[in-house]
Amino acid sequence: MTATDRNKILSEHPIGTLEAASPDIAEQGCCGMVRSESQHKRGPAMPRDTAERTRLADAMDQRRIELGLRWEHIAEKARISTTHLRKFRRGDAGISSVVEAALEDALQWEHGSMATIRDGGDPTPVAESSRRDPNKTLAEMLLERGLARPEELTAADEIRNDPVAWEILEAEDLTPSGRDRMLKAYAYMRREMFETVRQQKRGPRA
Template identity: 35%
Template structure:
């Protein structure tokens, strides 16, 4: 990570931290206390331009009950993971994959299946194709298919 964080990434982090703080019903000073950092350090992490030191990132994650690495995840455009929750693909990535499957021509589906087979196995590629076809059939019938995208 470079020495500065771009404005959009910093805004994402500030928004995610604020959302989590409100979920936990904490004031900013309580967040700083829970993390063992000063209020000024916390404010600099939320609003500053400089890179956030590892110790500060860990303190924020501890204070907000986030899994290790969540601050970097948010800065990279992913979601923070609250403690105790398994990491899952971002919802927008799942929806994007679903839309690509639904919009694909039969030839594109065959190419997707080939990629799955290269990366995983023939059996998993066959399973992908079976699920993709079923998802497309249900979508054509107007059924909910969101659970098949994962």
Template identity: 30%
Template sequence: MSERETPRGRLTRLMTERRDELGLYWNDVAERAGLTKEGLRTVRAGVGTMRPPTKRGIETALQWVRGSVDRVLDGGDPVPLESAGTAPSPAGPSALGSAAAAPASAAAGTVREAAGAGVDAEALRAYLDIFRETGRRTGRTLGDMLVAGGYASPQDLALTLRRPDPVVEELEGDPGLPDEVKQRILEGYRALRREIAESLRRPD
């Protein structure tokens, strides 16, 4: 960082470099970060305080490991997801998978590859952020996407006394999700499980 470059100015520069590297437009970044165009413009201008959800959204959009924005503001460097152990999907507007291009399968595959590659917990959490963002954009629950992507069967999502549901455990243990959001996701996921269970009990 040059002597004249502020932390927010450096963040803007690194965001621009990463955007160019991924082959994205600012509109793509805003959409993937869950921000309005004006909101992203404010971030890039270095105006106001950045809230944690805004930082997480930028990290998701730019495929940085969670905590990268704070690292940049503290004088460090962002950590690309590919440096954390697994290469991201090809750059471009469909890097996260569009709603029309099997986003459930793409997102679930990303998480499975991350787990198989033995990446650290922070990197895996960043992949899960991409997974959740895809769900938010398509209106699907995590369970929905796991089943649609072929990475879990309806039986895998059923709760038993002997085997706790891993999706529920992940959601309940995520410190980055506000309680209200966590509760809404869990309610949707439980509704999905009930619907699947009822469909399995119905005769063909």
């Protein structure tokens, strides 16, 4: 799905206008796309000689090895340079909350895991059940994320394994809130199309 496709989904439904004014829009680019690190306000660096920095750096390295990833790949997913990632791990540079979330995505950790590690806890790997399930419906995706109430769901939401919905949820250039906005807008667009087709099938009234 291109940025043009995303713009079309958002622009064709009021939710695109309503949510464009949300407070966290400053953390995102077009359609919730994650901006490069240079476009975000970075947080403070972790001092080199601290237990929290050592814990986080060690946990990140261990997870990278478990997943068979290279630092270059992780940096690319987080949209920062390998140099900046290296400086962050060493305690020489900070990162924004958006980039931290992107790093957690790259390492397949639940969001908030890096803060938990700094506090002395253990990261939470992304649950297998939260990954792509071919039997999951769009309705279930919306309910899981608190984007719809049961009474709001329609027959249009009962589609299973919707490739567009999965593409939105797995988009690495969208923040979590950006994915939610896009998924909600897409669901509304599907409902409108579904209703239009149903009305056309009924034909003109006598």
